[in-house]
Amino acid sequence: MDVLAILRASDKGRIKHLLPIRYGRMLQSPFTFYRGSAALMAADLANTPTTGIRVQGCGDCHLLNFGGFATPERNILLDINDFDETLPAPWEWDVKRLVASFVLAARSQGLSESDARDMAVGCARSYRKRLREYAGMSPLEVWYSRITVEDLVAAAPASTRQRFEGRLRKRMATEIEKSSAEMAYPQLAGMVSGKIRIHDAPPLIFHPGADTGGISVEEFRSRVEEGLKVYRETLSDDRRELLDQYRLVDAAIKVVGIGSVGTHCFILLMMSANNDPLFLQIKEARQSVLEPYAGKSAYLHPGQRVVVGQRLMQPATDVFMGWATGRGGRHFYVRQLRDAKIKPMVEAMDTEVMSFFAKMCGWGLARAHAKSGTQELVISGYLGSQDNFDEAMGSFAVAYADQAERDHATLKAAVRAGKIEVHIES
Numbered sequence: 001m002d003v004l005a006i007l008r009a010s011d012k013g014r015i016k017h018l019l020p021i022r023y024g025r026m027l028q029s030p031f032t033f034y035r036g037s038a039a040l041m042a043a044d045l046a047n048t049p050t051t052g053i054r055v056q057g058c059g060d061c062h063l064l065n066f067g068g069f070a071t072p073e074r075n076i077l078l079d080i081n082d083f084d085e086t087l088p089a090p091w092e093w094d095v096k097r098l099v100a101s102f103v104l105a106a107r108s109q110g111l112s113e114s115d116a117r118d119m120a121v122g123c124a125r126s127y128r129k130r131l132r133e134y135a136g137m138s139p140l141e142v143w144y145s146r147i148t149v150e151d152l153v154a155a156a157p158a159s160t161r162q163r164f165e166g167r168l169r170k171r172m173a174t175e176i177e178k179s180s181a182e183m184a185y186p187q188l189a190g191m192v193s194g195k196i197r198i199h200d201a202p203p204l205i206f207h208p209g210a211d212t213g214g215i216s217v218e219e220f221r222s223r224v225e226e227g228l229k230v231y232r233e234t235l236s237d238d239r240r241e242l243l244d245q246y247r248l249v250d251a252a253i254k255v256v257g258i259g260s261v262g263t264h265c266f267i268l269l270m271m272s273a274n275n276d277p278l279f280l281q282i283k284e285a286r287q288s289v290l291e292p293y294a295g296k297s298a299y300l301h302p303g304q305r306v307v308v309g310q311r312l313m314q315p316a317t318d319v320f321m322g323w324a325t326g327r328g329g330r331h332f333y334v335r336q337l338r339d340a341k342i343k344p345m346v347e348a349m350d351t352e353v354m355s356f357f358a359k360m361c362g363w364g365l366a367r368a369h370a371k372s373g374t375q376e377l378v379i380s381g382y383l384g385s386q387d388n389f390d391e392a393m394g395s396f397a398v399a400y401a402d403q404a405e406r407d408h409a410t411l412k413a414a415v416r417a418g419k420i421e422v423h424i425e426s
Contacts, residue, residue, distance in 0.1 A: 015262050
């Protein structure tokens with residue numbers, strides 16, 4: 001398989017001058033490479049055997065796409081939080097991508113190979129056992145199920161539960177405060193020449209111009225306003241009323257993630273009549289990396305594919321989720337920016353914490369697969385009560401992590417040879 005050809009194919013339609021940032025981030029380690037190369041793994045997974053049982057898949061199911069988020073009722077849940085690639089697909093693909101991510105993450109932390117494999121096995125075992133529990137529930141019980149902070153504390157090892165709860169609640173309080181619109185506002189925006197503007201912080205946040213997007217700031221704003229009108233029509237009536245209490249103040253391009261770098265992504269600053277801020281994130285929605293292998297989406301609009309997939313898999317969804325089409329025919333989806341998101345800090349995880357997080361992610365994936373369809377009983381029956389599946393996933397995770405490291409080496413060689421330009425961020 002031509003690694004570079006697949007990566008370059010995914011560059012099509014992206015903002016060219018941002019591509020070196022994408023490759024610079026992927027170059028950092030095999031783990032960051034893995035996070036930015038979902039298309040590559042999709043091509044690999046297409047050649048692996050499956051049971052033929054399909055669920056609503058995440059499509060980019062690695063450990064950093066799990067974390068805490070706030071529900072509309074402002075409760076914090078653990079769940080998948082990225083659905084850019086969601087699509088009905090074989091259930092095995094999500095599990096395989098998730099378990100392999102733990103081996104790569106463990107290696108990035110210098111943890112032992114045996115511990116890394118054990119994490120993958122523990123993740124798969126948690127998925128299998130939790131899915132069996134969901135198979136015994138009614139559809140409504142599955143639909144309303146969620147993984148709360150209290151569930152996390154209860155699942156922690158008894159010997160470290162008190163310490164874990166203290167650390168978790170402290171982290172939650174910090175991240176929720178940091179991610180609120182009121183706290184984000186002074187970091188992201190302020191007064192410029194008497195007007196409220198989003199701060200430029202190139203190359204990651206900037207207003208478009210002739211040297212970046214080829215259009216003026218005025219033209220950019222006009223397009224954003226048109227897109228907002230289209231997006232508004234995808235919301236329910238009550239949420240339109242909520243959105244209408246805010247007005248557009250400013251918009252800027254914002255580079256996000258690794259796999260999304262170079263796609264057309266923006267942040268919008270909205271203000272209420274009392275100047276209460278609301279930040280919306282507009283992300284370009286493209287064809288899922290799974291579509292060439294799992295079939296076309298039932299939704300012609302990729303933004304609708306993302307929104308519907310997220311609603312199917314998550315226990316609760318952002319009230320501002322919707323989609324839009326830009327003047328040039330690009331597709332987008334919309335959500336709040338930083339709505340009490342709590343991201344896992346892999347760099348601070350030791351073996352015990354990462355092993356526990358692996359089990360929680362396996363649980364979260366089982367809940368998402370069970371909620372999104374009617375196949376949990378069939379899958380659970382296939383997996384059985386023995387550990388054959390768990391051990392097989394551990395072996396796969398190690399083997400695929402080795403493959404990801406070889407693919408990462410291919411990227412490094414291409415960079416050294418001058419075939420791919422990178423921008424290394426300080």
